[in-house]
Amino acid sequence: MKEENLSGNSAAQSHPAATSIQNKDSNRFQTVPRRSFIKGLGVVGATLLPGAALLKAQSTSSSGKLSQGDADLLRFALWAELVESDLWTQYNELGGATAPNDGPPNTGNPPYKLALQNLDGDMPQYITDNNDDELSHAAFLDAYLRAHGAESVNLDPFRILQGSTATGVDKTKIGKRLTNLLSLNVDLSWYTRYRSGQNPDLGAIIKGPFTISNEPAIPLNDNDTPPTVVVPAPPIPAGSPAQRIQAIANTAGFHFAFIEQGGTSLYPTLVLKATSEEVIRILLSIGGVEIDHFSLWHDKAGNAVSQPLAGVTDPETKLTFPDLNDPATLARLHLELELTQTNKIQPEPCAFLETHGLPVCSIIRPTSTQLGGAVATVTSFAADGLFNGLPDGFFDLSMQLATAADNAKRR
Secondary structure (H helix, E strand, O other), X not given: OOHHHHOOOOHHHHHHHHHHXXXXXXXXXXXXXXXXXXOOOXXXXXXXXXXXXXXXXXXXXXXXXXXXXXHHHHHHHHHHHHHHHHHHHHHHHHHOOEOOOOOOEOOOOHHHHHHHHOOOOOHHHXXXXXXXXXXXXXXXXXXXXXXXXXXXXXXXXXXXEOOOOOOOOOHHHOOOEOOOOOOEEEOOHHHHHOOOOOOXXXXXXXXXXXXXXXXXXXXOOXXXXXXXXOOOOOOOOOOOOHHHHHHHHHHHHXXXXXXXXXXXXXXXXXXXXXXXXXXXXXXXXXXXXXXXXXXXXXXXXXXXXOOOOOOOEOXXXXXXXXXXXXXXXXXXXXXXXXXXXXXXXXXXXXXXXXXXXXXXXXOOOOOOHHHHOHHHHHHHHHHHOOOOOOOHHHHHHHHHHHHHHHHOOOX
């Protein structure tokens, strides 16, 4: 989450911010029907913007009603998993080991896959497994909501983005993406946060070690991976055509961790508001897998900023991945090794809670609603550029679902 921007968030504060980010790419907007299909949301439904949301009809058979708050929590969790499923599907098509759910071997985009394997030889399998996990989360939450007589979430009308056209993509999905991976602003504050002894829940403002902005995390098209590009094992020679695709793969490595640390913080905030023991169990169990994902990707991201891979520069955007273990580089960037060392991936102990006299504790952070909650998640994903090109209706729906989840109360 973006700690420095989310203190005291409300839907009224966050929605304009998301819209301003979206408007940077307004020339790609397409029209989506704005008529609301939300029914049966009780008090929350009364606050919905006209035409803001699309929900799937509830099942006619019910195995027990959910409370309003628990349904709101699960609906937002489903929103997050649908968003993640879309972006991980794109990563899997180009860089994964197999088609989803133990499908046939996936050729993908060979130069991109090789560049990812420079971060870790098992990257394709990890990508496929992460994709399968998110798809299973979305399918389960959708089925659970409807089995309990609650409405689910339908984001299909917003699948309008072009996406990559490079070799390896599913041609049937071109123009049908929900998330943008072609130009991202990856918040790296998580990298520093977990190496520090600070806690944003207690007011700490933490910045990342360097900046990734307007950088693709997948090849835009085959111009990024021409037949002449051969991705060598690192180090990548300066001026090599492979520098472009390696920079794209490095960005993906950091984006993987950014996405999953969002879930790592989100699920604890949802659990604290749940009433049903079974809903608590669902949120804890899915949230635990998100933490597992983050730990994995945190480790792999560090390989992009350590030798022999550090120093790669995208020849088009000029983004350089610095060596975060090199004293000279750190001095130039005014950084400290304590906050950048690439093999320090376990959370450092920090102050926890506001009770004086307690010792520091190694924890997930942030977990307060203001910083790690549902509205914060939407705002953070929007700032990342994931939703560039989507219409107002998507932001209306997202913020309404997020506000309902953040307003849920344990009974």
